[in-house]
Amino acid sequence: MGAKKILMIVGDYGEDLEIMVPFQALQMVGHNVHAVCPNKKKGETCPTAVHDFVGDQTYKELTGHNFTLNYSFDDVKVEKYDALVLPGGRGPEYLRLDNNVIEMVRHFVEEDKPIAAICHGLQILAAVGGIEGKTLTAYPACGPEMKLAGADYKDxxxxxxxxxxxxxxxxxxxxxxxxxxxxxxxxxxKISHN
Structure with missing residues (x-):
């Protein structure tokens, strides 16, 4: 199986590591990853946030990097992509309100294409629907949303x-x-070690 074409939908203040690491790792093994954000073009940036635990009852948000998009949102043709990545952080809370994002993600759900979602990225899937009966996990604070969307949420x-x-x-x-x-x-x- 050859290299896959993967769509990654990111937003302002998405979690730095959940954007940077899969974006780089998937390209490292030869896949073609297009990182896009609504109302932004190739070469523009999304500020990221680092979420970490420092002794408080919830995570603290620290300044991350400016992540450079490598593809324009308006140029996306979802039928040309093999898979989807949905990072977490704060981005998904507003991305799920964008009808174009919902339609893009719905394509991957309805076509049963591979989807990798992490942390709050699952909020987008819950907004799209189609996760009823699916066994999944998410950041624990998103657990109630997953259950309300009909998913078999695992903590x-x-x-x-x-x-x-x-x-x-x-x-x-x-x-x-x-x-x-x-x-x-x-x-x-497949990765082999010779």
Whole structure:
């Protein structure tokens, strides 16, 4: 199986690691990743945020990087993509309100194309629908939304992954290794060590 064409939908103040790491790792193994944001063009940036625990009851948001988009949102033709990546952070809370984002994501859900979603990225899937009966995970604060959307939500450790068919999910960036390995398996990507 050759290189896949993957769409990544990002938004302002998405989680830095959940954007940067899959964007770079998937390209490193030969896939073509287009990172896009509504109302932005190739070469423009999205500010990211780093979410970390520093002893408070919830995470603290710190300034991340300016992530440079490598494709224009308005040029996306979803039927030409093999898979979708939905990073977390604050971006998904407003991305799920954008009808164009919803229509793009709906295509991947309805066509049962591979989807890797992490953390708050699952909020977009909940808004789209089509996760009824799907076994998945998300950031724990999104658990009630997943249950209300009809998903079989699993509260797992942040280092763990949940796979249901072509849907691969993890609660947060500590799960990158297993999440990306599982997604590569769904994509049919084989890595050998000689």
């Amino acid at each position: 797992v450790e942040p280092t763990e992954v949940v796979r249901d068919g072509n849907l691969v999910t993890t609660p947060a960036w500590p799960g990158h290794q297993k999440w990306l390995a599982e997604f590569l398996d769904v994509l049919g990507t």
